[in-house]
Amino acid sequence: MLAAILIATAGVAIAAAVIDSDDEDQSAEPSEDGSxxxxxxxxxxxxxxxGEPxxxxxxxLDELNGAKVFEGTSEDETVYIDTDTISEFRIWLGQGGADTVVTGLGQSIDTTDDDTGDAGETADTVRLIYTPGQPEEVFEHGTVRGSFKMDEEDELELEFPEGTGGTILPVYYVTSYYPADACCSGGEDHGLALIYVPEGVEYSEEDLVENYETRWExxxxxxxAELNLGQNGWVDYTHDxxxxxxxxxxxxxxxxxxxxxxxxxxxxxTT
Known part of the structure; x- marks a missing residue:
């Protein structure tokens, strides 16, 4: 059974429905025969x-900041990235369609649809597959930990090998910043990090909050996964x-x- 999650923050709440393993498989299938x-x-x-694979x-592919860029179309597309790769890709699927990405760690994926957003049958899915041993290679050679920007109707599935122990810790970040071109202003960056806590690893909320600069590794x-949730703030130019x-x-x-x-x-x- 896939775990359900209820995330509640200031102005942010979301619930994922429980999917029973006895039901018809809800995960994105690559082809009609499931292969x-x-x-x-x-x-x-x-x-x-x-279409054919x-x-x-x-x-x-074009390159941006060391990553290969793939841009999708308005059609329904499924993108499979080598789940063991240490190469970096930027996947942009913002032109509509019900898209799916199957990937391992260390990729940058944007499924936000600029015009109408995703809803119902056009919502996108990202299946993030955890491979034991991959984090060490990805984090040693890559700069991306797994960066995502997704619509709220989209789904992010975190898939671990059968028998894996541990939990997933959601960490909501709020970081203050100040627009450089306005002396009287302030804003906040919002993000959600998903941290895999292996079985046997202990932590306290107090320690994580007070020592947030300590690397998770x-x-x-x-x-x-790191989810970019946007910004809010104010700018005052009245003095000019x-x-x-x-x-x-x-x-x-x-x-x-x-x-x-x-x-x-x-x-x-973090301020």
Missing amino acids: TPPVEEDGLTVVTED EQIDPET DRGMVPI GGEAYEYDDVTNPPVLSSNLEFASQITIN
């Missing part, structure tokens, strides 16, 4: 709705004859599910 198409080492494969040569934990205004684009997290239990969420204000 996974071949994915070359350090590569990716794309299956467009009713296409292996993408990473060397043909140094605690024996694995940061598997301008206007004052507020802004708020903070969104709810996507629906979260996993075959591990979720621990109680903690909130860390």
Whole structure:
């Protein structure tokens, strides 16, 4: 049974429905017969709705900050990334369609739809597959821990090998910042980190909050996903004859599910 999670923060609440393993499989299937198409080492494969799997040569993709960029289309697409790769990809699927990404750790994925957003049958799914031993390679060679920006109707599935122990710790971050071009202003970045806590690793909320600069890896934990939830704040230009205004684009997290239990969420204000 996939665990359910209820995340509640200031102005943010979301619940993932429990999915029973006795029900029809709810996970994204790569093809009609349920088989996974071949994915070359350090590569990716794309299956467009009713189409044949296409292996993408990473060397043909544009590069941004050391990562290969793949942009989707308005069609329903399933993108398979080599789950053991230490190569970095940026996957942008913001042109509509019910898209699915199957990936391991260390990738940057954006499934937000700019125009109408996702809802109902067009919601997107990301299956994040944890492979034992992969974090050490990814974190040693890569700069991305797993960066996600998703609509709240989308779903992020965290999949661990059968028999894996431990829990997933949701950590809600609030970080203050000040726009450089406005002397009288203030704002907050909001984000949600999902931390894998292996069986036997102990922690206290007080210690995590007070010593938030300590690396998760140094605690024996694995940061598997970081969700960008947006910003809010205010800017005042009245001293220069301008206007004052507020802004708020903070969104709810996507629906979260996993075959591990979720621990109680903690909130860390890093200012």
